[in-house]
Structure formats: structure tokens, C-alpha cells
Amino acid sequence: MLQVPHIRANRTEVLERLAVKGFTDTALIDQILELDDRRKKLTFQYDETKGSVNAASKEIGQLMSKGQKDEAEVRKQEVAKLSEKLGPIQDELAGTEKELLALVVRIPNIPSPLVPPGKTxxxxxxxxxxxxxxxxxxxxxxxxxxxxxxxxxxxxxxxxxxxxxxxxxxxxxxxxxxxxxxxxxxxxxxxxxxxxxxxxxxxxxxxxxxxxxxxxxxxxxxxxxxxxxxxxxxxxxxxxxxxxxxxxxxxxxxxxxxxxxxxxxxxxxxxxxxxxxxxxxxxxxxxxxxxxxxxxxxxxxxxxxxxxxxxxxxxxxxxxxxxxxxxxxxxxxxxxxxxxxxxxxxxxxxxxxxxxxxxxxxxxxxxxxxxxxxxxxxxxxxxxxxxxxxxxxxxxxxxxxxxxxxxxxxxxxxxxxxxxxxx
RNA sequence: GGAGAGAUGCCUGAGUGGCCGAAAGGAACGGUUUGCUAAACCGUCGUACGCCUUUAAAGUGUACCGAGGGUUCGAAUCCCUCUCUCUCCGCCA
Known part of the structure; x- marks a missing residue:
């Protein structure tokens, strides 16, 4: 399958060349680029949220080892709330990636410039x-x-x-x-x-x-x-x-x-x-x-x-x-x-x-x-x-x-x- | 097919809830030393995807300890399912 970053960087040229193979589905290409954008956004969201959770979890560990159990409990409640956001983001991300892959495999390989035009x-x-x-x-x-x-x-x-x-x-x-x-x-x-x-x-x-x-x-x-x-x-x-x-x-x-x-x-x-x-x-x-x-x-x-x-x-x-x-x-x-x-x-x-x-x-x-x-x-x-x-x-x-x-x-x-x- | 054991980085192998992306050794790579080889010493030694950035580099975040799910504030580590490998028995070209 094609590499999405390559499609993104050379959209016009890719489309031109694919036309030699009879592929003209511009909408598909654009849909892929949109999905890839969404993928990036969701990845960012997930990474940020998860980063906060991880940092807070580390603090809880330190509080526990110092014996500050009450404070740890308070932090736990907060983190649990933050953690709840993770599931939906993850699901959406997985769905987006799956959808993206399903679309990308529908694009044929780009013909080399040596390929002669023709249909039959x-x-x-x-x-x-x-x-x-x-x-x-x-x-x-x-x-x-x-x-x-x-x-x-x-x-x-x-x-x-x-x-x-x-x-x-x-x-x-x-x-x-x-x-x-x-x-x-x-x-x-x-x-x-x-x-x-x-x-x-x-x-x-x-x-x-x-x-x-x-x-x-x-x-x-x-x-x-x-x-x-x-x-x-x-x-x-x-x-x-x-x-x-x-x-x-x-x-x-x-x-x-x-x-x-x-x-x-x-x-x-x-x-x-x-x-x-x-x-x-x-x-x-x-x-x-x-x-x-x-x-x-x-x-x-x-x-x-x-x-x-x-x-x-x-x-x-x-x-x-x-x-x-x-x-x-x-x-x-x-x-x-x-x-x-x-x-x-x-x-x-x-x-x-x-x-x-x-x-x-x-x-x-x-x-x-x-x-x-x-x-x-x-x-x-x-x-x-x-x-x-x-x-x-x-x-x-x-x-x-x-x-x-x-x-x-x-x-x-x-x-x-x-x-x-x-x- | 039956019974048991196991799966951690290039390899061997430690790790049984936070200090673990992961000890140690080996291999490999770079360097120093060296008449040559070897040895010794020093260093490097994962991948993917984000963010940042003029590209790159650097930096930073997330994920990955067979695969998928679950418990938990937090999982290589606990639980479930699956796959594969090894040993013994059976069967067999």
C-alpha cells in the first residue's frame, strides 16, 4: 500500500500518475488525508491525556511510599476521572486507524513514469x-x-x-x-x-x-x-x-x-x-x-x-x-x-x-x-x-x-x- | 491427540505491581591503544506514531516485554482468552 505521508506531500502528482492506471478517485485520496489528520489529532489527545495520568500516577506512588495515604486517595480520585476520558479516545483512534487502512489499501500502486498510457x-x-x-x-x-x-x-x-x-x-x-x-x-x-x-x-x-x-x-x-x-x-x-x-x-x-x-x-x-x-x-x-x-x-x-x-x-x-x-x-x-x-x-x-x-x-x-x-x-x-x-x-x-x-x-x-x- | 513447561531487546538472560524501555553478559558498531592478529579500555547500541522545529538533527510525549481483552491511580509483573515453542507419552511419512 502507498505511504500516506507520500500522498500528502505529492497529492497532485500522485493523482496524475494514478490516472495512468485508470484510478481517478480524488475523493478517496482526500478522505484519506482527512482521516489521517483526525488520526493525528486523536493521537495527540491521547498522548497528552495519558501523559498526565502517568505523571499523576507516579506522584501517587511517591505519596504512598511517604505514607501520605489521604493525599494519595485524593489524587487517585482525580486521576480516575482523567483516566475515564482515555477509553473513548482510544476507541475512536482505533476506529479511525482501521477506517484509514481500509481506504489506503484501495489505492493501487503508482505506475512508474516508464509505464505507457493505455487501457487494454x-x-x-x-x-x-x-x-x-x-x-x-x-x-x-x-x-x-x-x-x-x-x-x-x-x-x-x-x-x-x-x-x-x-x-x-x-x-x-x-x-x-x-x-x-x-x-x-x-x-x-x-x-x-x-x-x-x-x-x-x-x-x-x-x-x-x-x-x-x-x-x-x-x-x-x-x-x-x-x-x-x-x-x-x-x-x-x-x-x-x-x-x-x-x-x-x-x-x-x-x-x-x-x-x-x-x-x-x-x-x-x-x-x-x-x-x-x-x-x-x-x-x-x-x-x-x-x-x-x-x-x-x-x-x-x-x-x-x-x-x-x-x-x-x-x-x-x-x-x-x-x-x-x-x-x-x-x-x-x-x-x-x-x-x-x-x-x-x-x-x-x-x-x-x-x-x-x-x-x-x-x-x-x-x-x-x-x-x-x-x-x-x-x-x-x-x-x-x-x-x-x-x-x-x-x-x-x-x-x-x-x-x-x-x-x-x-x-x-x-x-x-x-x-x-x-x- | 494426552500431560507438563515456557514465550522479555540482535542473542543469552534477570526482573512477581510504581525507582523498568527494561539489569548483566555476549555479539555488533565507533574510538583509543597496537608492528600484525588478538586482547584491553572508553563510547554507541530498539521500533513505531505524535508534538516541537524551515527539512533534518536535537528535544519531548505516547505505545510496544508472543497476540487480544480485563483488574488498578499505576501492569513485563495479577486475571481471562488465543497463538506459538519446547519436553514426555501416543500416532505416523
Whole structure:
């Protein structure tokens, strides 16, 4: 969430920038500033009153120890009266703070000046296109047909044991998936990311910390009996590892990577977009997360984009990088690059990674801070990206590298997969 | 799941109603000393939110001793609820 003092100091600019994301609720901003004023006034009132009570209480203690009981009794009566005022102030203050928080979380992150204007995905800016689209032979198949032909994935079986959107990977399909995970993790750790295995369920505080709650509750699977949420991405547990931490500058940058399954309800999805591996309720993903000094985060996002780009290049997949426009980027992001790979048989681009800088939006909520060289405590910037989401990569590998009687895998995978092709 | 013990600052650990934002030791940081390392000595060593202030610093107030409530003029300390950790037993990959 945004920092109220920042909104106060830059009200006009904040509003201008938020408009890029389609946020124009000036009234909300002003309401927040008013509530914050009230909060300050009440805090002052409470502190003053409580200060008097504390001082008087100390006197009573001294009177008692001197044996002046009568005088102490008189003072007690006075202080009790003063104390009575405290309760209502405290209640009002708590109410104000709660109300304030509820409003502040409704403001999206401020888009960076790099964010192009626009409302729809069509207005995203292609900043890079790489690799080349294959010329498929006649009778080339979409990946769900290939998965059947080579017995790699059984979608019906998944439906039987769980439901649609939960495929079962079989034999070489399972092995290829494992090879990709291994390759991606190795690739990330070679760049200095620390590998972590984290829980696949998180508590409410964690889901709140990265912004899944309160807004996106409907997108998550919930275990109500234990108050847990199945993670929609490794970003949630990984970033929350540092919740409420105060880091030293020497701890930075924090670079983490982890493989996890991701669970998404995808309520409202339907149609051909969900065909095959295009959109699943459970899928595997390797994620990278960084926590860095504010002045470095835009340098770091470029570095992360380059990191993911080289990974895609190594897989020999045609890809493009989009800088998302204000209307298409997520609520919590300040700048996002999406990576898409070309699914040759479906003849469409599939998103396989999303690299974002959240600046202090997440860390303010999670209180992830560090002490800078001057000894000043300030919020870190958080960034994350996928490197990479598995199913769509798998789909593109199958489709793009198919021949009439095999799938010829890119070279980097041969060793991990244990073969050069799927027959 | 049953029984018991516990939760204090970066760590260890004292504190059972006012003199406690909190002893002591360690770590860390700064300095002095030093041929180097080490040691010794001196100093610093929480966070948040207010107020004051031209920003900052300084100053000052309030809150925080697992979380939430309660008793009291006054709570780390007493009471209630919850969460978590540890030990033993049971169960188990």
C-alpha cells in the first residue's frame, strides 16, 4: 500500500500518475488525508491525556511510599476521572486507524513514469522480439494433441481425481517437467539467487502481505479449518519470509528463487483460452524474488528482464517482451514486463513470465525495511518475476519443436531430460 | 491427540505491581591503544506514531516485554482468552 505521508506531500502528482492506471478517485485520496489528520489529532489527545495520568500516577506512588495515604486517595480520585476520558479516545483512534487502512489499501500502486498510457492489452508496448517462429510441417498438432500422441499428459485422468485444470503428467511428460524445473533452478542459482523450498500454503498475514488479501481472495483456494491459503505463486511465501524484518545494508540484495506449484481458482475463465495447458488451476513455476535498496530497483528490474530473456533464448523459443500499459498492469505493480512465447500450432502468444517492480507497495505492508549507510531506516523495494511458468513453456516446446514423428528438444535440455527428443 | 513447561531487546538472560524501555553478559558498531592478529579500555547500541522545529538533527510525549481483552491511580509483573515453542507419552511419512 502507498505511504500516506507520500500522498500528502505529492497529492497532485500522485493523482496524475494514478490516472495512468485508470484510478481517478480524488475523493478517496482526500478522505484519506482527512482521516489521517483526525488520526493525528486523536493521537495527540491521547498522548497528552495519558501523559498526565502517568505523571499523576507516579506522584501517587511517591505519596504512598511517604505514607501520605489521604493525599494519595485524593489524587487517585482525580486521576480516575482523567483516566475515564482515555477509553473513548482510544476507541475512536482505533476506529479511525482501521477506517484509514481500509481506504489506503484501495489505492493501487503508482505506475512508474516508464509505464505507457493505455487501457487494454492491445496498448502494451512490445519492447523486444526475439527468436524466430518455426515453419511447421503440414498436419502439425496443438500441444494437447501432441500430449496425447506421445502419452505425455492425461487431462481426463486429472479431471477424474480432482477436476478440470489439474492435469496428470505421465512418463516423458513428467520427466520433461522435472527437467525444466531443475534447469530453471540451476540457471537462477548460477546468477546468485538462493534456492528455497517453501510451504505451499500460507496463513492470512502472508496472503495479506503480498496483496492477495483482501482483494483477490476469490482467486485463491482456501483451507478454512486451518485458516490457510494455497499459494497462487511462490512470490507469496518467498517475499513473506522477510515480513517484519529490519535488514542491514550488508544483507542486500536479497535474491531468492524457488520452485512451487501454484494454485489458482481462475473463477470466470472459460472458452478456448483454457484448452490444454493454456490455463490451469494447478501449475508449476519457478520464481525469482529480490529485495533491494530503492535507488537500485530500476536497474535491478532491467537485470531481471535480461535474466529471463536469456533463459528463453536458451530454450530457442520465439518470444517477445511487453511493457504493460497502465490499464493492464496489476494493482500492486509500479512497472511490469510480460514475457510471451509463441505457440506455433495455436498461432498465439502465451504469457510465461511477468517481471515487476513493486517499489515499496508490498514492503510497506509487510514492513520490510533496512538501515541505510546513514543509519536511517527505510523501506526496501521488492521485485519478482517468473523464470519460468512451466505449462505454457511445455506447450510451446511441444508445438514448436514437433516433427512428423518426434519432438526435438533444445540442446540445453538434453542432459536434464536424458534424451534429445521425445519419440 | 494426552500431560507438563515456557514465550522479555540482535542473542543469552534477570526482573512477581510504581525507582523498568527494561539489569548483566555476549555479539555488533565507533574510538583509543597496537608492528600484525588478538586482547584491553572508553563510547554507541530498539521500533513505531505524535508534538516541537524551515527539512533534518536535537528535544519531548505516547505505545510496544508472543497476540487480544480485563483488574488498578499505576501492569513485563495479577486475571481471562488465543497463538506459538519446547519436553514426555501416543500416532505416523
Amino acid at each position: 492489452p492491445e496498448e502494451n508496448v512490445v519492447v523486444m522480439e526475439g527468436g524466430s517462429k518455426p515453419n511447421l510441417h503440414d498436419g502439425a498438432l496443438p500441444h494437447w494433441e501432441l500430449a496425447k500422441k506421445y502419452n505425455l499428459i492425461d487431462f481426463e485422468l486429472g479431471t477424474k481425481i480432482t477436476g478440470s485444470g489439474f492435469p496428470v503428467y505421465i512418463n516423458k511428460g513428467a520427466r520433461l517437467q522435472r527437467a525444466l524445473i531443475q534447469y530453471f533452478l540451476d540457471y537462477n542459482t548460477a546468477s546468485g539467487y538462493q534456492e528455497l523450498q517453501v510451504p505451499h500454503m500460507v496463513n492470512e498475514a502472508s496472503a495479506y502481505g503480498t496483496g492477495q488479501l483482501p482483494d483477490k481472495e476469490a482467486q485463491m483456494y482456501v483451507v478454512p479449518e486451518d485458516g490457510f491459503y494455497l499459494i497462487p505463486t511462490a512470490e507469496v511465501p518467498l517475499t513473506n519470509l522477510y515480513r517484519d524484518e529490519l535488514l542491514k545494508e550488508s544483507d542486500l540484495p536479497v535474491k531468492m528463487t524457488g520452485y512451487t506449484p501454484c494454485f489458482r481458482r481462475e473463477a470466470g475463465s472459460y472458452g478456448k483460452d483454457v484448452r490444454g495447458l493454456n490455463r490451469l488451476h494447478q501449475f508449476d513455476k519457478v520464481e525469482v524474488v529480490q529485495l533491494v535498496q530503492p535507488e537500485k530497483s530500476y536497474e535491478v528490474i532491467d537485470e531481471m528482464v535480461g535474466h529471463v530473456e536469456r533463459l528463453l533464448q536458451s530454450l530457442k523459443l520465439p518470444y517477445r517482451i511487453l511493457r504493460l500499459c497502465g490499464g493492464d498492469m496489476s494493482f500492486t505493480s509500479a512497472l511490469t514486463y510480460d514475457f510471451e512465447v509463441y505457440s506455433a500450432a495455436q498461432q498465439k502468444w502465451l504469457e510465461v513470465s511477468s517481471v515487476s517492480n513493486f517499489e515499496t507497495y508490498q514492503t510497506n505492508r509487510m514492513k520490510i525495511r533496512y538501515k541505510d549507510s546513514k543509519g536511517k531506516t527505510q523501506l526496501l523495494h521488492s521485485l519478482n518475476g517468473s523464470s519460468l511458468a512451466l505449462p505454457r513453456i511445455l506447450a510451446c516446446l511441444l508445438e514448436n519443436f514437433q516433427t512428423s514423428d518426434a519432438i526435438a528438444l533444445p540442446e540445453v535440455l538434453h542432459q536434464y531430460f536424458g534424451a534429445a527428443s521425445i519419440q
